[in-house]
Amino acid sequence: MCGIVALFSNQRQISEPSIQQALASLHHRGPDGQKYWIDSTHRVALGHTRLSIIDLVGGEQPIQNAEGNLRIVANGEFYDFERIQHDLKRWGYQLQTHSDSEIALHLYNEFGTQCLHHLRGEFAFVIWDQRNELLFAARDRFGIKPLYYSYYGGNLYLASEVKALFAAGVPAAWDYESFWQSNHGILENDRTLFANVYQVPPGHFLLASSSGIQLQSYWDFNYPLAHDTIKQSTPKDDIERLRHTLDEAIQLRLKADVPVGCYLSGGLDSSAVLGMAATHSSQPVQAFTLAFDDEAYNEETIARETAAHTGANLQIIPIRQSDLAEHFADAVTNCEMLCINAHTTAKYLLSRAARNAGYKVVLTGEGADEIFGGYAHFRQDMLLDNQHGQDEQTIQDQLEQLKRTNQVSVGLLLAEDKSSQTLNSVQRLLGFLPAWMRASAAGHLKSVSFYSPEFTARFAQHDIYRKFFNQIDVQGQLQGREHVHQSLYLWAKTMLPNYLLRMLGDGVEMANSIEGRLPFLDHKVVELVCNMPARLKIHGLTEKYVLRQAAQPFLTKTVYQRQKHPFLAPPSSFKPEQPLHQLIQDTLRGSDMSGVPFYNQAAIIDLLEQLPKMDTSQRTSIEPFLMRVLSACIIHKRLQLT
DSSP states (O other): OEEEEEEEESSSOOOHHHHHHHHHTTGGGOBTOEEEEEOTTSSEEEEEEEOOOSSTTTOOSSEEOTTSSEEEEEEEEETTHHHHHHHHHHTTOOOSOSOTTHHHHHHHHHHGGGGGGGOOEEEEEEEEETTTTEEEEEEOSSOSSOOEEEEETTEEEEESSHHHHHHHTOOOOBOHHHHHHHHTTOOOTTBOSBTTOEEOOTTEEEEEETTEEEEEEOOOOOOOOTTOOSOOOOHHHHHHHHHHHHHHHHHHHTOOSSOEEEEOOSSHHHHHHHHHHHTTOSSOOEEEEEEESSTTTOOHHHHHHHHHHHTOEEEEEEEOHHHHHHHHHHHHHHHTSOOSSTHHHHHHHHHHHHHHTTOSEEEOOTTHHHHHTOSHHHHHHHHHHTTTOOOHHHHHHHHHHHHHTTGGGBTTTBOSSSOOGGGHHHHHHHSSOOHHHHHHHHHHHHHGGGBOHHHHHHHTTOOHHHHHHTTSOIIIIITTSOHHHHHHHHHHHHHIIIIIIIIIIIHHHHTTTOEEEOGGGOHHHHHHHHTSOHHHHEETTEESHHHHHHHGGGSOHHHHHOOOOOOOOOOGGGSTTSHHHHHHHHHHHSHHHHTSTTBOHHHHHHHHHHGGGSOHHHHHHHHHHHHHHHHHHHHHHHTTOO
């Protein structure tokens, strides 16, 4: 896990200080070493900051091949690399290092861009092909590792974080349309919140040469047609196959030349990972758990039970409102996105504790909800699809039960009504409305009055959803699929990489020089799960059914029977006298707020005045908006945006 930078120019010479400054901004991603290479013509530069995990002594980058005409900088991990190293040696390659990163260099030499189909892991990398004067950059299938780029002043810039592009010389400014999109809960898969700054989408690669820049997809989720007549395997077979494939993915991610720990909550996903990991370790696994100062959000007791069940050592990290206030700005700045809850800061503090305990690598449970349909809104989609022909009253009763047992999700992840006029184009296109889109649209409508009239008028006629779907292969990837699968697919195109993996994964982990490894987003696990029918993922009101059954031997009874509880920090307004809420009040009433070009500060101050009169449900509902505004103020100031 590292930070990477690449610069490429057809015309102008690259400035050496620009790559030095970019690398300096990524020191937190790779505190164990920093190195860069610039070609003799000063048209290409590759830089790397290193977090040493595999081949601690000899794995410095950039790595070049024996002929010196291919060079690579890579971020992330390639699993099962020893087998590929063996194949490469058999094919006549002399490896320069024992690092997993080197395999991508030689696989590219063998297969060109098709090398991506031989790689298993979470990664972003850049290869300079001197023979063909070609820059090849790629990002993993799900967007676990970020990769940003910008074309400015005749130069192509690529980096692991946006702040590195700014440090290299790209102007730092907001992208107004992207900001408006993000308020709807979506963002086109190549956009960021910043002007002239893009991301290589998950499952894509970029080619740059004197002919220009080209983006190409190499992987996608492929859900089966709803009425596919091909004989399906039995549920028992699917459960056994999942248990085996997930166990293999976990075992591969335990490989490192440094200790590997686990993040643990009270949920099914992290408990399954820890339980399976423990069977492959001769020593107790070190686990790390957050403990919030609000019992409704605190999962410490369940985590302790799981740790005892698996024989793990457990470190509890207590989180107070003062901790969240103190570190909120650092967490958000490192993520470079807007958060909807202080869970981002809590995860930042979790990663800091793991690093302070001497760990560089942790296994996490991220990604399970996105492939097994763990969130309440996916169960809502399943019920509304009514594929089993249940009577309307039964469906309504189950929907009401879903809302009663998922109060924390209502208005945030769980749609409260069946339709929204802003989603008419989506209804016409898909024939139904994904519940998460309805919830996001409702949240947008509630917040419109808090934006400046000039900002809202600028995009009033834009159909944000139409723009989003213009990048989606609706006919090829959605039509004829179960509604839950369509909803999962769309969620994975925006919320998974832009929020869950960036805000709760790479951003807060790498801020503390921690590598998070995600067994659930092993592509072999995902491809297996994609091909399972939706009823195996959501069985009645039971979410992640097939995972629950596959992981049962490794779980406590409490976790096995427990319903999904979203990872959220207690809303700040629950304790208005505490530092986090005071940070919101002070920032949104102050000069930092007035400099952000999107909001109507007077309307927001009026909202703050109304908070004491609101009930718990109303405060919970308004929290995501307040957090977004606070995030925007901090990012605007810290990144010195215009």
